[in-house]
Amino acid sequence: MSEQYLPGEHPDLRPPVGQTGLLLWLRKNLFSSPFNIVLTILTVYCLYLMLPPLFNWAFFDAVFIAESRDACRAAGDGACWGFIEKRIGQFTFGFYPVEERWRVVLAFVLLVVALVPLLWDKCPNRRQAIWFSLLYPFIAYWLLLGGMGLEPVETSRFGGFMLTMVIGVTGIVCSLPLGILLALGRQSELHIIRWLCTSFIEFIRGVPLITLLFVASTMLNYFLPPGTTFDILLRVLIMVTLFSAAYIAEVVRGGLQAIPKGQTEAADALGLKYWSSMRLVVLPQALKISIPGIVNTFIGLFKDTTLVIVIGMLDPLGIGRASLSDIKWTGLSTEVYVFIAMFFFICCFSMSRYSIYLEKKLHTGHRED
């Protein structure tokens, strides 16, 4: 029974009961069909089976401080985090000299400071802060390697999470601009540039990262003039950067192709030159579309840093393996790998969340709406 209104006089009515709110959400998402109801019940049951033992192992029955594995086992049935606690310094800093570790900590704190204005656009005094971000790589280089008043430290002593961060952050920061240039080069009207970029991208993508790392560790010596020393970490950084730049280039190229031709035509018609039109009109749109792919590549790169273990660098996995061979602590590989996995998960998950935040922020109501 609906009431009658004259055309144009129909008021806005409230939606029928049960069409909004929590109950509706539950019904729509968890109990919408018999199959969905079975699925919901099964899921809850599985969680009930899995979660309590997991929490017991990781927290309630776990031993956080112990002198050896036997002491751990005597104190509780759960995880033996005491082992991690004893080795945390090595996991974090590798073989960086203990009395110089403050430099790594300071470099990390400054990294966070340098990232804030880059990642957060409402940062107060953003312009000035970005100058610091641009200076940061030099500060970090000085802090980590020493010289000019600081005790020099060989890169071979880098290790653990610190090594992961050095390779990961450098790779990410350098591969994005390089990847964008490669993507633009691949679309260039100048044949030589296009040809060079395409061959580079296809070659790098066609080769596993491990082989590139082996090339970096052994073969480069054959190509370089005898007597040149070329830091192994630097070689790894170059290879990792080139590798992910090739992937970034393809992701960005996808974004570039999604931009209608009318956009460059409008920019041309207004008199913008090639680089202005790219920087102001095309790339902001193309990069926005490419964010999921770019972050995906970054996450891949960050995790691939563990591959440096094959050329003898001690990333967290390398440190973990080395410390597991200690007689006092044998058989604790689960704890070690869970701990390392949590470190990577936190880093990668943060990147993923940031990318979602960025996508939402850049959404200006075109297309989808």
Next chain:
Amino acid sequence: MSEQQSELSAAKLAVSDHEMIRIAEMHKWYGQFHVLKNINLTVNKGERIVVCGPSGSGKSTLIRCINRLEEHQRGQIIVDGTELTGDLKHIEQIRREVGMVFQHFNLFPHLTVLENCTLAPIWVRKMPKAEAEDVARSYLERVKIPEQAEKYPGQLSGGQQQRVAIARSLCMNPAIMLFDEPTSALDPEMIKEVLDVMIELARDGMTMICVTHEMGFAKTVANRVIFMDGGEIIEENEPQEFFNNPQSERTREFLSQILLH
């Protein structure tokens, strides 16, 4: 229409002998396909040219050659004394002086309406930001959407977007405006608001070349109507003559098709 016609009678006096565009014996090919054949056209300052013709007749291509969005292979195009050649300097100079409005607006979706309008003045004309914003606001006022300045193009209707596109071009203070079917992608009820803006521009003495199917607009505004077919200019005449007394058979056929319904 009569009101608009009287508005325009004064403007018609504004046409001077100063030559803005000269196209001489111009040809263009897409690969093997000969799209433009021996085009000759001169446009004086303040003139308003309407180009019409069936689709595929090369009318869009013709006006896109004027700001080098398309390259011509033979003949000459001179815009305000500068010849269009492969020389980037010449192309850039001409593009600064020639505004263009597209069928699909081509606004920059990631920038607000105001930023769309200030982008080129700031980066091409090197105008200070505050000044560029003042100029932009005054043109947005002129196209009657000053209140939309902070919105994004995606939040506006088609007619509003096209008016922003016109304002964006005007912000560069062009000597010539090219319109490439500016109303073809619009809903019928939005066509008038865009045409009104264009009529007002014409009244102010802007040199304009419009590719359009709006014959009413051609009748009220144009000094000359050009009919193209198969890549050639078939007929060129004053609107009165063009509509009442078309010379060629093909023009008559075309007019009967579009005027009858």
